[in-house]
Amino acid sequence: MKVLVVDDEPQIRRALRTSLEAHGYTVETVGTGDEGVVAAAGQHPELILLDLGLPDMDGTEVITRVRAFSEVPIIVLSVREAQSDKVAALDAGADDYVTKPFGMEELLARSRAALRRKGAGEPDAPILTFGELQVDLAKQLVAIDGEQVHLTPTEYGLLEVLVTNPGKLLTHQWLLRRVWGQGYGTETTYLRTYVRALRRKLGDDAAAPALIVTEPGVGYRWVADAS
Amino acid sequence: MSAVATDRSEPRVDQVSVRALAIGLGAAVCGAILVALTRDLGPGAGVAIFMLAVTIAAVSGGIWAGIITALLSSVALPWIERPASGFEFEQLRDVIASVVFLAIAAVVGLVVGNAAAERRRATEREREARLLALLSSKLLTGDVPDRVLDEFVALLLDPFGLAMCTVQVVLDGHEMSAVARRDGVELGGPTEVLPVVIASVPLGTLSTERPARARSFTRRERELLEAATRQAAVALDRARLDARARLAQLDAETNELRAAMFSSVTHDLRTPLASIKAGVTSLLDVTTVHDATQQRELLTTILEETDRLNRLVGNILDLARIRAGALIPRRVPTDVQEVTEAVLARMRPQLERVRVELQIPEELPEIAADPMQLDQVLTNLIENAARHSPPGGAVRVHVSREGESVRVRVSDEGPGIPVAQREKVFEPFYRGREEPERPGSGLGLSIARAVVIAHGGRIWVDETGAPGTALVLELPIEEPAA
Numbered sequence: 152m153k154v155l156v157v158d159d160e161p162q163i164r165r166a167l168r169t170s171l172e173a174h175g176y177t178v179e180t181v182g183t184g185d186e187g188v189v190a191a192a193g194q195h196p197e198l199i200l201l202d203l204g205l206p207d208m209d210g211t212e213v214i215t216r217v218r219a220f221s222e223v224p225i226i227v228l229s230v231r232e233a234q235s236d237k238v239a240a241l242d243a244g245a246d247d248y249v250t251k252p253f254g255m256e257e258l259l260a261r262s263r264a265a266l267r268r269k270g271a272g273e274p275d276a277p278i279l280t281f282g283e284l285q286v287d288l289a290k291q292l293v294a295i296d297g298e299q300v301h302l303t304p305t306e307y308g309l310l311e312v313l314v315t316n317p318g319k320l321l322t323h324q325w326l327l328r329r330v331w332g333q334g335y336g337t338e339t340t341y342l343r344t345y346v347r348a349l350r351r352k353l354g355d356d357a358a359a360p361a362l363i364v365t366e367p368g369v370g371y372r373w374v375a376d377a378s
Numbered sequence: 379m380s381a382v383a384t385d386r387s388e389p390r391v392d393q394v395s396v397r398a399l400a401i402g403l404g405a406a407v408c409g410a411i412l413v414a415l416t417r418d419l420g421p422g423a424g425v426a427i428f429m430l431a432v433t434i435a436a437v438s439g440g441i442w443a444g445i446i447t448a449l450l451s452s453v454a455l456p457w458i459e460r461p462a463s464g465f466e467f468e469q470l471r472d473v474i475a476s477v478v479f480l481a482i483a484a485v486v487g488l489v490v491g492n493a494a495a496e497r498r499r500a501t502e503r504e505r506e507a508r509l510l511a512l513l514s515s516k517l518l519t520g521d522v523p524d525r526v527l528d529e530f531v532a533l534l535l536d537p538f539g540l541a542m543c544t545v546q547v548v549l550d551g552h553e554m555s556a557v558a559r560r561d562g563v564e565l566g567g568p569t570e571v572l573p574v575v576i577a578s579v580p581l582g583t584l585s586t587e588r589p590a591r592a593r594s595f596t597r598r599e600r601e602l603l604e605a606a607t608r609q610a611a612v613a614l615d616r617a618r619l620d621a622r623a624r625l626a627q628l629d630a631e632t633n634e635l636r637a638a639m640f641s642s643v644t645h646d647l648r649t650p651l652a653s654i655k656a657g658v659t660s661l662l663d664v665t666t667v668h669d670a671t672q673q674r675e676l677l678t679t680i681l682e683e684t685d686r687l688n689r690l691v692g693n694i695l696d697l698a699r700i701r702a703g704a705l706i707p708r709r710v711p712t713d714v715q716e717v718t719e720a721v722l723a724r725m726r727p728q729l730e731r732v733r734v735e736l737q738i739p740e741e742l743p744e745i746a747a748d749p750m751q752l753d754q755v756l757t758n759l760i761e762n763a764a765r766h767s768p769p770g771g772a773v774r775v776h777v778s779r780e781g782e783s784v785r786v787r788v789s790d791e792g793p794g795i796p797v798a799q800r801e802k803v804f805e806p807f808y809r810g811r812e813e814p815e816r817p818g819s820g821l822g823l824s825i826a827r828a829v830v831i832a833h834g835g836r837i838w839v840d841e842t843g844a845p846g847t848a849l850v851l852e853l854p855i856e857e858p859a860a
Contacts, residue, residue: 234750235708252688254681340744343713357719358736365720368710368749 152266155196156180157187157213158228159206163251167200170255184208191217198262201245203229203236211236211243218244224265228253238369241322248320264318279314281362281375284353286314295354305330306349309342313363313373322370346371401439402446405431409447410454417458425479428455432483436491444487452480506602509537513606517613523549526617527556530610534558534586538599541565541589545610547574547582549618566590572604576611584610643807646690650683657683693821696754697806700828707748707832709857714777714784715742717749721756722775729760732767732790738777745784746857751829758822759788759849766792766847782855783835789848800839826851834858 154176156167164180171178179194181187184205191199199217203210214225227240227248237248246265249258277289285294291307293300302310308330313321323342327335335341346363349355355362364372409431413424428451436444456472516529531543541563546555567588574582584607588595595603657676661668668676699705715738722734763773771791778785795803804827807820823837826849830837835853842848 252684340711343716347716357716358722358734359726360723364723365716367717367720367753368712 152198153177153179153194153196154198154200154262155187155190155194156200157182157184157190157205158200158202159183159204160202163202163228170259174259182206184210184213187213188216191221191223196223198266199223199225200258200262201225201227203227203240211239214240214243214245224268226258226261226265234368238322241320241369242324246319261318268316268319280378281314282378284362284375286310288315293353300352302349302352306345306352309345310349310353313371314377317373317375317377320366320370320372326370395442398439398442399446401435401443403450405435405439405443405447406450406454409451410458413455413458424455424458428452428479429483429486432487433490436487437494439491440495441488441491444491445484448480448483448487451483452476455479502598505537506598506605509533509602510605510609513609514613517610518616521617522621523614523617524554524556526610526613527554528558530606530613531556531558534603534606535560538586538595538603539588539592540586541567541592542587544585545574545582546585547576547614549576549581549614550622560589564590567592568594570595570600570603572607574607574611574614576615581611643694647687650687650690653683654680654687690821693825696825697821697828700825705751705828705832707751707829709746709748709833711744712747712749712752713742713744714738714747714752714786714853717752718756718775718777718786721753721760725757725760725764729764729773731769732764733770733772735772735774737775739779742777742779742784743855745853745855747833747853748829751833752853755826755829755851756786756788758826759786759851762822762849763788763790763792763847766790768792771846779855780852783852784855785850785852787840787848787850789842789846791842791844791846794842794845795839795847803839804837823849 152175154171156164156171156178158164158167158180159182161182164182168178168180179190179196181190184207187199187201187205190196201210201213205213210227210229214227217223217225224246225244227237227245228251229237229240229248230251240248246268247261249261277287279286279288283296285297287293288311291311293302293307293310309326312326312329321329323339324336327338327342330345331338331341346365347357350357350360350363353362357363357365360374362373362375364374366372406428409428412427412431416423416427428447431451432444432447435447453476456476513530513533516533517526521529527545527547531545534540534543535558540558540560542557542559542565544555544557546553548554565587567590569585569587571586572584573580574584584603586603657680660666661673661676696705718736718738722729722736760773760775767773767790774787774789776785776787776789778787804823806824827837830851830853833853834857835851837849837851840848840850
């Protein structure tokens with residue numbers, strides 16, 4: 152499993168190489184955005200860890216260029232002070248972000264989730280099970296503990312997008328376009344209303360979520376693991 | 379410039395003489411007409427009437443007008459009283475009477491005219507004194523030098539009938555100026571330029587200009603202007619010294635604060651670094667063998683201290699951004715409930731040792747706020763409450779609508795904050811006296827306050843009705859008009 156690390160800090164490159172190699176990954180590291188795009192095209196990594204603060208170009212620019220030829224999962228590494236850059240990176244096509252300084256276990260968990268999504272493609276089984284929750288993608292049916300839950304078409308559409316992108320941080324804009332259509336993007340109030348309705352019907356507590364986690368100002372993430 | 383003023387003052391002297399002549403002539407003619415009309419009343423009446431004319435002329439036109447009237451009256455008196463006289467003796471008597479009358483009238487004119495002039499001078503002196511008193515009361519108010527200059531030029535316009543007044547000085551290397559201009563008045567009249575001297579060093583000039591076709595400055599006016607300028611110079615000097623003193627005091631306060639910040643930051647940064655370094659060098663030491671528990675202990679410490687260091691650096695950066703004025707909220711419709719729940723969800727590991735009670739009304743309007751900044755504020759408040767809570771204590775988060783605002787109240791069951799210190803908790807690096815070594819940078823609440831204020835809201839410490847502290851923040855639902 153090959154991972155490409157794009158970061159201009161040698162210490163971070165060293166720490167990531169050591170830790171990732173210890174977990175059995177093959178690691179390639181580069182220090183600039185340009186090298187990153189070249190390596191992404193030439194070496195076919197299965198995952199890219201991309202620092203947003205690169206010396207030669209904006210990290211978002213790297214994502215846009217890579218997305219022109221590849222759907223490889225990209226996890227952005229950013230500092231907390233660059234909140235808006237983070238949203239821009241996600242909107243440009245990044246799969247997720249991890250805030251620097253991050254714990255290795257968090258980065259590895261996000262990496263695994265991203266790789267799983269890529270490997271999965273279309274879910275093999277049309278029925279996804281998350282504990283007591285069952286989502287039948289073929290019949291568009293949702294049940295808790297065998298009891299059917301009635302969802303409106305929009306609620307179901309939202310749920311489907313969430314469960315088929317597990318672990319991925321989905322931005323407001325992405326969700327609105329995906330569920331409501333291309334003309335949408337800023338109507339976060341709609342989105343919020345439907346997420347709340349969905350949580351209520353699925354019995355998820357927003358203050359202690361088991362299914363949908365809110366990232367204020369950014370978007371939502373489906374956190375339940377399929378069993 | 380002053381040469382121009384002197385030239386222009388020449389015609390003025392002529393005008394005054396013409397005026398005295400006119401008044402003198404007028405008074406004499408009026409007197410003569412009156413005497414002619416009242417001839418039947420006897421010779422005494424004529425003398426009395428002419429004397430009255432002399433007095434009036436002296437009062438209104440000055441000494442010379444009085445003397446002119448007296449002269450004309452003495453000539454006219456015998457001729458009007460006895461036009462048909464033909465006796466030598468009578469004529470001689472009339473000449474003697476005229477001379478006596480002239481002498482008396484001249485004395486009366488002189489005395490009355492002098493008294494009138496004296497009164498005019500007294501009125502003028504009083505006006506001058508009032509102006510100088512006004513200047514000193516307006517200028518010596520401990521204002522900054524710029525304001526003193528502005529006041530000064532504005533005050534001169536009226537008393538001196540100026541169209542424009544400009545002052546320019548160089549104080550402590552700074553050039554300063556002030557201009558006052560009367561609207562709708564044409565420039566181009568007589569000008570007067572005076573030096574502004576502070577502590578016998580000329581530091582600038584005062585330029586005055588009257589409206590076009592106005593009369594020149596008299597010597598007295600020039601002297602008064604000089605006196606006013608001297609007074610302004612004194613006020614300016616005092617204002618300068620006051621400003622210097624204030625600056626010095628501010629500097630001292632800033633230095634003190636900076637020193638406190640510096641020692642606090644140094645301590646807070648060094649402490650976790652020391653723990654990390656100690657832990658890592660211990661683990662790297664080949665001469666010591668740690669068992670699994672010891673290793674885990676050391677590594678946990680390193681991790682905790684790294685997080686603490688990270689929080690502190692984040693807070694210091696936030697504070698720096700606040701100080702630099704770079705904390706501008708990116709307002710979007712924000713659901714306070716959603717942000718609050720997200721914060722509680724994320725902080726769950728830290729909140730395990732307390733009981734969290736969340737209370738949010740069903741219908742809560744969205745507010746115009748920056749969701750990430752609101753997230754940070756709520757994180758700081760809840761973190762703070764959890765840190766001060768006894769184990770198992772309740773951390774209550776109550777959200778409510780209060781008029782045009784949404785209120786969030788975060789309370790704990792900790793030791794509470796004495797009333798006197800309730801404002802102090804919002805100062806950077808403040809920490810309760812009884813807990814100097816608790817983790818936390820002492821910056822969370824000052825950052826929270828800065829964010830809330832940037833949103834047009836407010837934050838304060840409130841009673842809980844029991845031991846504990848409540849921090850209350852209120853954010854407007856609509857973005858306040860700029």
